[in-house]
Amino acid sequence: MFVARVTGSVVATQKVASMTGHKLLIVEPYRVDEKNRDRLVPTGRTFVVVDTLGAGLDEMVLVCQGSSARLTPETEKLPIDAVVIGLINTVDIGGREIFSSRELS
Amino acid sequence: MFVARVTGSVVATQKVASMTGHKLLIVEPYRVDEKNRDRLVPTGRTFVVVDTLGAGLDEMVLVCQGSSARLTPETEKLPIDAVVIGLINTVDIGGREIFSSRELS
Amino acid sequence: MFVARVTGSVVATQKVASMTGHKLLIVEPYRVDEKNRDRLVPTGRTFVVVDTLGAGLDEMVLVCQGSSARLTPETEKLPIDAVVIGLINTVDIGGREIFSSRELS
């Protein structure tokens, strides 16, 4: 899985029928800063993921890729390869909290 | 999933029998521009995908990769690893519309 | 899927029993040239794929990766992650033919 920030959303009216009603978010994966390991930094990559947890803009989420994206009750049998499986509260590195969702509010 | 522009097509007369009649498109993945996050920019990569939605040249589409590419009614049991699952109308980043299919017409 | 050129072959006498009799080709993925989008250029990467269509040296082929490589009649249940699913006749970009197999003969 990877840590990513919700940066936006996609609207596609014409789509595979089973995809109707599923929210599509744009996310950007983050990684631990290599220098001081004291913060998360953006990778510049762009993914589209299905969200069933109500993730908001700028929220940090946990994304699962591949066939396992179909292993949630709402995404079973969908033609998708990435899904949000958690809304991240905190990330700790080396025993130190380097991200908290409280920063966002 | 990823956002991609349809740039062309592939013709392969000699192929695995189950692939007969399936349209093969060339697409180029796009990502959100890192600088101002105000537009989509091409990545320079080349993928071949199956399309069942009638995507046109230059259209922006949503692509699903991996085993889930077989999870649409038309692609079940096909030896494919990528399929178009939606034709993109709009992409919003940070609450701002950075792509609209209306730009294409 | 991706477009690739057949550059060679691999011989492995000692192998998993089910692999006996399956032809192993070396292929190099190609991508559309970013500058003028008027030709296919090599990526420098090396993949080994199973071929059941009789692809010849230098031929341009369509390769499927992942679990779907097992979705052809000849490769069912094989421990493989890539298979040739088509021999490419032409590649069109922006309505213009940038590759034709006739160039090879």
Added chain:
Amino acid sequence: MFVARVTGSVVATQKVASMTGHKLLIVEPYRVDEKNRDRLVPTGRTFVVVDTLGAGLDEMVLVCQGSSARLTPETEKLPIDAVVIGLINTVDIGGREIFSSRELS
């Protein structure tokens, strides 16, 4: 699979129900140093993995990716794409031990 060091952990209170109670670790993949092949060096990449073996901070672990991450008794049917399958004692390269978990204690 890949070799990775446990660098931290993730807390996500709001998540897909089946994920409750599963420990989420942050790991950084390592590779063999190209120059002298005498040590493991960090790659700078960040992955989140499920751990069922009790891996500790800084411990070197073996990570399995993809659908096979669901092939352990504790992770069956989970929407995950990476799991710790072993705690690494030693890594040998060219007949020489270049990593030992004893270094950590």
Added chain:
Amino acid sequence: MFVARVTGSVVATQKVASMTGHKLLIVEPYRVDEKNRDRLVPTGRTFVVVDTLGAGLDEMVLVCQGSSARLTPETEKLPIDAVVIGLINTVDIGGREIFSSRELS
């Protein structure tokens, strides 16, 4: 699949129960040299794979990734994503032998 050289091994005493008795090798993927296409060169990447064929140190092997790594008799149902499926005798590029296992002895 990819071509890789066996560079070492991993020992992990504490592991998922089903992994007991399975040999874990460190391999480095190789690719065809882009310049003259007359030899295989190392990529600098590090993978851990399961071996059931008795590959020796420095031997060149064929590696299968993903769910198909479970499609050999010995690796069925294992939580693994990479397995050796062949010991490579020769690699031919453009009709010329650029690697032979005889070089190793």
